[in-house]
Amino acid sequence: MKIRFILFAATVCLAVSSCVVMSPKKYKALVAERDSLSMRSNAMQDTVAMLRADTMRLHRELRELQGNYEGLKGTYGSLNDKYTALNSNFNASSSRVNELSSDLKKREARLKEVEDALHKRDEATNALKDKLQKALLGFQQNGLSVDIKNGKVYVSLTDKLLFPSGSIVIDARGKQALEQLAIVLNKETDINIAVEGHTDDKKVINLGQIKDNWDLSVLRSTSVCRYLTEVEKIDPKRLTATGKSQYQPIDPGNTADARTHNRRIEIILSPKLDELYNLIKQ
Template sequence: MNIQLRHIYRFTLAGFALLSACVPARKFEEIKAKQDRCEADNALLKSQNEDLTVKMTELGAELTDFKKRHEGLVGDTAVLGKSLRQMTQNYDKLNETYELLLKNNKEMLAGSRTETEKLMTELQKTQSNLQKQEDALKLLERELQAKQKDLERNSQELSEREAKINELQGILEKKDKAVEDLRKKVSDALLGFENKGLTIEQKNGKVYVSLEENLLFASGSYQVDTKGKEALKKLAGVLADNQDINVLVEGHTDNVPYKGSGQIKDNWDLSVLRATAIVRILTENKGLDPKRLTAAGRGEYLPIDPSDSKEARQKNRRTEIILTPKLDELLQILESN
């Protein structure tokens, strides 16, 4: 029995030594405490076993002695038999107690192994979950870093775009102010002609100077009369002082077909020749670069009033001088984007 206990003890120590390398500190302390209790119980059992062994040896010696006496003293058999039975009963009880203690010790060791295996299973499961969470966390960190880089890049692009927009806004505001200043200068220069066949309007970032036919031309003619020349020369002076203005001269007619012969064939020709005649008068001012001017004929195809009445046709017979600020700076910014 001593040899069996030693084997159990060694197995228990080896099991705890193996488990101590894998179990977390807190669990290890719990198992170590149980191990200590098992070792104390085992030591107690060992001590009790040794006592029992001594007692069994003593009892065995006494039994032998009693047997000898029994053989020698037949007459005292009843007393010896009773003593023998009592000693046998005591021996059986001691042996039963030993077997019970041994069984309890084995159950305690088995329970310890079962709990250790359970803890190991839970630990492995926890480690697996932790690894999965760690992998997921690393993936999220990489995605977050990528998103952060995209955000930084987008923020930089947004800042650059906002700077461009602010720059464009500044240029547009400057252009609008230039257009307003130009409108005022043109209006001041042509003050005596307004409401006398001449109107000045600011729209779409441009200044429109509209001159009715009766201010410039006789019906069906493209020769500018004296009053019209006076107005055009005053306008040319303003344009010469404002070099950043492009000038488009558009001739317009009504929808009555042109009747005549010679150089003018139709309303297209009449509108173009009228625009050209005005450009020539404007460029008599040497401060006005001809490269800034464009002459165009729109014929009858862009009427102010599309109705077929005398009043409508009179409105449509006109010349429009469209003044547009140069947008070179603005175009350069747009092209750079």
């Protein structure tokens, strides 16, 4: 080993004339330093390899994160659009709710006004019925009745209370009943008056100008209207005369009593409802 080292040193010295002879110790130190540098180089290469691997991993993770970020960004944009749309819908719905709430309050106020008007009408109708029942008390056993139907007062008088058989001329007893009725109606000027004539289903025979039950029902109705306006001085503008013939019976039977009930004059009294109609039209 020493011989090889001496030969190596001699060869080196001969090859390089300016070279200084190196001692074995120094040579070993150089060799050791070389080996140390070689180990460090290897370690550094390993470190570089690790760093490259980490760099590649970080690039991969960065790409994944960028992909996730873009996805989240897109999701955020979509959610933001949905939020904007929902917020717009909410504002529109809120405005509609406020509008409907305001409209509901107005309708409730109108409903209250209509209910109050109906209540006043019912009170007036009941009061009118009481007054008529008291005024016509003496005629109620002779075929007169006072009832309320659909917010109106019906004064029903059988034909025998007003007319002789087959006649359209009011007799004395009938005039007394109409006089008592007129006393109340002349005080209650806000009452509309409809006079309806009704007959039974037996055909009219040999009554001169009266051709049939239509004629009889209408002419009896107009006779009552004439008496109330010409004698009792009720304003004609308040009255309406109609004839229903045999087609609105109150008793569908074929007996004599049924026919007696069906031959009648109905005086229908209803409070003027202009205020109520105006409320409903609003």
